[in-house]
Every structure is written in C-alpha cells, then in structure tokens.
Amino acid sequence: MDTFDTEKEFLASYNIHDFDVPLCTVDMCIFTVKDEQLQVLLTKRGHFPKKNQWALPGGFIDQSKDKNLDETAFRKLREKTGVASPYLEQVATIGGSKRDPRGWALTVLYFALIPHEDTELKVDASSLEVSWVPIDHAMSLKLAFDHNELLKLSKERLRSKVLYTSLPVHLLNETFTLPLLQKTYEIILNTPLQKKSFRKRFLDAGIIEETGEKEPGVSKPALLYRLVDSNKVHVFPRTLESAT
Amino acid sequence: MDTFDTEKEFLASYNIHDFDVPLCTVDMCIFTVKDEQLQVLLTKRGHFPKKNQWALPGGFIDQSKDKNLDETAFRKLREKTGVASPYLEQVATIGGSKRDPRGWALTVLYFALIPHEDTELKVDASSLEVSWVPIDHAMSLKLAFDHNELLKLSKERLRSKVLYTSLPVHLLNETFTLPLLQKTYEIILNTPLQKKSFRKRFLDAGIIEETGEKEPGVSKPALLYRLVDSNKVHVFPRTLESAT
DNA sequence: GAAATAGTGTCTTTAAGACAGTATGGC
DNA sequence: GCCATACTGTCTTAAAGACACTATTTC
Incomplete structure (x- = not known):
C-alpha cells in the first residue's frame, strides 16, 4: 500500500471497479393532499427486478446529469410529476445486503410535498403506471423491495414535523x-x-x-x-x- | 431492454460493474464533552487522497462485515475509539461530482455521542494520528474533502436537537x-x-x-x-x- | 331571516424563565 | 461557623387548549 509518492500518481492508478461497491439509488416519497386524504405517488415497475410491482419512484444517480444528490431527487420528481419547485427533504439513507436481489444496496430516501393541482403524472419508460394512492391504502399494499418500510419512515417523519x-x-x-x-x-x-x-x-x-x-x-x-x-x-x- | 422473461434470468446477467457507480463512504462526527468543551474526533489521514490532512474518521462499507449501514458506522467508531455502545444518528447524505478527486462521491454522515472516559483512541493503519479537538478549533482547520461542511452540519444538528x-x-x-x-x-x-x-x-x-x-x-x-x-x-x- | 362558514374574546392550563431563599456537605 | 454547591418556593410569562361568541356571505 501507498507505493505512491504523490496524490496525482495515486489518482492515475485508481479505478473504482477494482472494489466492491454497493448499488446506489435515490427513492422518493412524494406526498400530496387530495380528496381530503394524504396521498403518496406510486409507480408500477416496468423492468426487472420487481417488474410489475408497485414501488416508490426512484432510480440511479446519473453522473453526467446530476451534479449532486439533490439534483437527482429533483430530476426524479420532475420526470414523474412535472413539478419543478417542491418542498424536498432527506429522510434517511438505508443500506444493507438483503434489501435488493442484485447485491448490497443503498438508497437515499427523500420526501417531497407538492400541491396536487400542479401535477401531471407521467408514465415514462421505467414504469407501467403512475398513480396517487391514499397513504393507508399504500401501506396495506405489498410494495417492492423494502419500500413499505421507507414509506413508513417518511410518513412518521412527516407527521412528527407537522x-x-x-x-x-x-x-x-x-x-x-x-x-x-x-x-x-x-x-x-x-x-x-x-x-x-x-x-x-x-x-x-x-x-x-x-x-x-x-x-x-x-x-x-x-x-x-x-x-x-x-x-x-x-x-x-x-x-x-x-x-x- | 427487458429481453428477459424472468427475474432470475435478469439477475444472472446483471453486473454492477457495467454501470457508472459513485464512490460510497460513511463518515463520522464523534462528539464528546471534555475539559468543559465540546470536542470532536479527528484523524490525520495516512493514505491518499488527502494524505496527511486532518479529516473526520470514516471509510468504505465492507460488504462482508457490514450487514447494513449502521453496522458500518458502529464498526468505524469501534476501530477509532473502542466504544461499543454510543448514541448514533444519521445526519445527512451528501453526494456530488466535485467533492472527491476520485470521482462522483457519496458519503453517509453520522454523528455519535460518547462519554470521553470510555474512549481509548487507536491509531490504526489508515491514520497517522487520532485526537480530540475542541469544536471551534476543528472548524478553523482546513479539513480534507468537504469535511468542514460535514462538521458544520453535524454541529448544527446537535445544537438544535439539544x-x-x-x-x-x-x-x-x-x-x-x-x-x-x-x-x-x-x-x-x-x-x-x-x-x-x-x-x-x-x-x-x-x-x-x-x-x-x-x-x-x-x-x-x-x-x-x-x-x-x-x-x-x-x-x-x-x-x-x-x-x- | 336562516344556514354556513370565518373569525374573535376570554378563561384555563402547561411548562419555561427569573430569582431569591433554604439545605447540607467539607473544612 | 463559613464557604461552596445542591436544591426549593414562588411569581411571572408565553403559547396552547376549550369553547362560547360575533361577523359576513349566499340563498
């Protein structure tokens, strides 16, 4: 180790693919109040893994588009709802070896608050369906990955901050x-x-x-x-x- | 896309190294009160990048040792201080393209509170020195990466929750x-x-x-x-x- | 004028701030 | 007994809860 004399030499030989890296995503809990109910945005996944299951919207960081994590979250929100100026807050980051069949996976969970009048739900390539779901109903569904847990965390954070x-x-x-x-x-x-x-x-x-x-x-x-x-x-x- | 019929087929062909993945670390802001001052644990880095600079202790997830993120944080704390049962809390996750010379990097920031009597500072392979530093002094140093910012976030979170x-x-x-x-x-x-x-x-x-x-x-x-x-x-x- | 909803008056309750007073140990 | 520090009594203040009351609009 440290056969390098300068940081420049070290960086020249560094390759992230020499290491075990976790899968890394951003997931969104997008809340609105509609029809006198707290509702959350769910998408039906269009690809493997967990194809055809309901899940929180989310996805990978795009290293060319996203200068930082918040930009990833804003981008995801825009792609699903068209909303550009939500209230956005990090809830937690969850990582572990068992939560995704592809391997050790980490997700940064955000919640967003938006007025539902502003939204125009968009079914993009990654989803078969996008829909507002009343929170209690959403919690009773069997969501993909550990998204029931993520939803619960977000709901509790929202309730306590309210x-x-x-x-x-x-x-x-x-x-x-x-x-x-x-x-x-x-x-x-x-x-x-x-x-x-x-x-x-x-x-x-x-x-x-x-x-x-x-x-x-x-x-x-x-x-x-x-x-x-x-x-x-x-x-x-x-x-x-x-x-x- | 989706030339797969089953999730099993998809997973068999999945390789994380086919994708751009961010660098992913856990950093710790370990606080104690000692000599009537709030102090934070800093280490002088023993390896590139930022060799010889003071930084918050932290490092990579070890996919074989750490079943989840909290275990990574507990392990880091134990390696530096020997403390096994701290108060531990996630502060935030910071990610961006500019914060590490190796590339797009994401860090999950934790803070820990420990009684300083319990600690036995350990200089392990990754650091040249480990030391308690009064918070105001620590903030006045030029820490590695964006660790001044991480320290500021942690201090503000601590103050507000207190x-x-x-x-x-x-x-x-x-x-x-x-x-x-x-x-x-x-x-x-x-x-x-x-x-x-x-x-x-x-x-x-x-x-x-x-x-x-x-x-x-x-x-x-x-x-x-x-x-x-x-x-x-x-x-x-x-x-x-x-x-x- | 009736119905409905917006907005106010006023009393109680809870927990914090201020600050002076009493209690209990070592020497 | 004196000092230092622990602990208490009591009044004030800020903001929430309870709930009855008045105000303004449509019909």
Whole structure:
C-alpha cells in the first residue's frame, strides 16, 4: 500500500471497479393532499427486478446529469410529476445486503410535498403506471423491495414535523386560506385542532401575509394568505398536542 | 431492454460493474464533552487522497462485515475509539461530482455521542494520528474533502436537537448528577440555563431515576441519577430559549 | 331571516424563565 | 461557623387548549 509518492500518481492508478461497491439509488416519497386524504405517488415497475410491482419512484444517480444528490431527487420528481419547485427533504439513507436481489444496496430516501393541482403524472419508460394512492391504502399494499418500510419512515417523519413546523403549507397553492391550512394539518395528523390557537400560531409567527384577496365560497369568504418567504420552514416553539 | 422473461434470468446477467457507480463512504462526527468543551474526533489521514490532512474518521462499507449501514458506522467508531455502545444518528447524505478527486462521491454522515472516559483512541493503519479537538478549533482547520461542511452540519444538528431532547445524557457516564447534566447542556449551547426549570424538565419527564447514591465533592453532594430506559431519546414539548 | 362558514374574546392550563431563599456537605 | 454547591418556593410569562361568541356571505 501507498507505493505512491504523490496524490496525482495515486489518482492515475485508481479505478473504482477494482472494489466492491454497493448499488446506489435515490427513492422518493412524494406526498400530496387530495380528496381530503394524504396521498403518496406510486409507480408500477416496468423492468426487472420487481417488474410489475408497485414501488416508490426512484432510480440511479446519473453522473453526467446530476451534479449532486439533490439534483437527482429533483430530476426524479420532475420526470414523474412535472413539478419543478417542491418542498424536498432527506429522510434517511438505508443500506444493507438483503434489501435488493442484485447485491448490497443503498438508497437515499427523500420526501417531497407538492400541491396536487400542479401535477401531471407521467408514465415514462421505467414504469407501467403512475398513480396517487391514499397513504393507508399504500401501506396495506405489498410494495417492492423494502419500500413499505421507507414509506413508513417518511410518513412518521412527516407527521412528527407537522407537529412543530409550517411544512403543510407546501401542500397548498401559493395562496391559501387559514381554514384550508388547518384542514390540511388535521388530515395529516388525523385529529381536529383548535381554530383559535391554530390561527394565532400562524399569525403571531409572522411567516404569512394577507394577499388582500378573498376566497369566494358557499358562505363567508376567507382571507387569502401567502408565505412571506416561500423557502423558509418555520419552527414553532411548541408542538401541537395531537392524539395518535 | 427487458429481453428477459424472468427475474432470475435478469439477475444472472446483471453486473454492477457495467454501470457508472459513485464512490460510497460513511463518515463520522464523534462528539464528546471534555475539559468543559465540546470536542470532536479527528484523524490525520495516512493514505491518499488527502494524505496527511486532518479529516473526520470514516471509510468504505465492507460488504462482508457490514450487514447494513449502521453496522458500518458502529464498526468505524469501534476501530477509532473502542466504544461499543454510543448514541448514533444519521445526519445527512451528501453526494456530488466535485467533492472527491476520485470521482462522483457519496458519503453517509453520522454523528455519535460518547462519554470521553470510555474512549481509548487507536491509531490504526489508515491514520497517522487520532485526537480530540475542541469544536471551534476543528472548524478553523482546513479539513480534507468537504469535511468542514460535514462538521458544520453535524454541529448544527446537535445544537438544535439539544434544545428539545435529552441527547446530552449520552455524553455522560451511566450515572450522572443534574448539575453536571445542566453544565453539559450549557457547554453545547454556549449559554447559561435556569437551574429550576432545567431540573423540573428532567424530573417531570420521568426519564431518569435516582440511583440512591450521591456524588461526593467539595461541598454538598449531588444525587446521582440514571436513565430509566437507556435507549430512548426523550423529546420535550417545548424548546429551551437559548441565545446563540 | 336562516344556514354556513370565518373569525374573535376570554378563561384555563402547561411548562419555561427569573430569582431569591433554604439545605447540607467539607473544612 | 463559613464557604461552596445542591436544591426549593414562588411569581411571572408565553403559547396552547376549550369553547362560547360575533361577523359576513349566499340563498
């Protein structure tokens, strides 16, 4: 070892294929709220392995297209949904010898939040079908690889962060009403919330502002709000007391 | 594509070396509190690339030894410190084309918390030196690869979780006093805390119990406590109001 | 005016911050 | 008894929960 005098010499002789390398992918848990339900995007796999099984969308890093990991995730999301500006967050990285029949495999799991109105589902070459699936139903399916586990991790991360952050805003359109936002929280947490404290929480935080418009509806119109800074996630000083 | 009729046929012809694969490593940010300072373990690299530079300990997945990613992290920690039961948590996974001269490289970053009394630093084949370095000093060094960035991420994750969890308990021995625990929080957060609320927080949470022993000292001895469940991290309902 | 939904007033509860006071050990 | 440090009492403050109340729109 280290028969090299300089880093340049070392690099000239280095070949990654001399080593055992794990299979390496990015998988996405893409969430939206649609028909008063939290839903996740699933694809039916078009190729081996696990051909014809439902799975989370994902795939390999493209070393020529992706300058970094986040770009891989953005690309996957765009390929399936056409959405360009989601909320995106890493959940975890799972690796092991048993999770993929091809060998030691590692996947970087992301979750994305998008307003479902923005999406136009695309069946690309790698999938036979692409569909929104209500989360409880998705969990009851037998997904490919360890994707049931990945989905569970993502759902738990989402639920726990919803208790103390402004994340669900990213499931709505750019302008939204407070009653709709509260409803979105309630759907994700599966529990009713107090109107008064919910409104106070957001209004005191100074993270939203009135647009001046109102949402017309069947009764009294609600004020429309937008985020003051659409890239910032607000962390509240206390968690909601939510039942499970 | 898909000239295969069965998954078995597909797998028989699959060879990972037919594809562009990223370099894949695990890096560790190992924290302890020693001499009233938050310190991190650094190693001076013994091999190319970045030979002779200080870096976070880390290395490749060993497909024969490591059944999953966490085992790689545990193994790395054991190799450097001899510690077998740390608190271990994934921070993030960073990947990109520019971070390693060998090519597109991905690293799974973990942080570990250990009581420094347990450690026996080991200079193994891969490093010339291994040392605890106070965090501020470590950040001022020019570390190998993007390890300054990895260190910053880990430090921020630690600081933010210390505000609402019981994490720092894992920096202490199995039995500890509340004044020492408070001191540990204050060192990490770099701010004094209120004694009364700090004690109430822990005692009301029901996560620690008296051992019946006392810590002898220069004045009134403090009661010794231990964790009721040493594997559980407690999440408090509110964050501490800490200045930066 | 009735129905429906948006939004407010106000009281309670919980847990943190501030800070002064008491307790208990070594010497 | 004195010092140092551990521990407690008690008041204040911030933000959530409960829930009844008022406001504004469509019909």
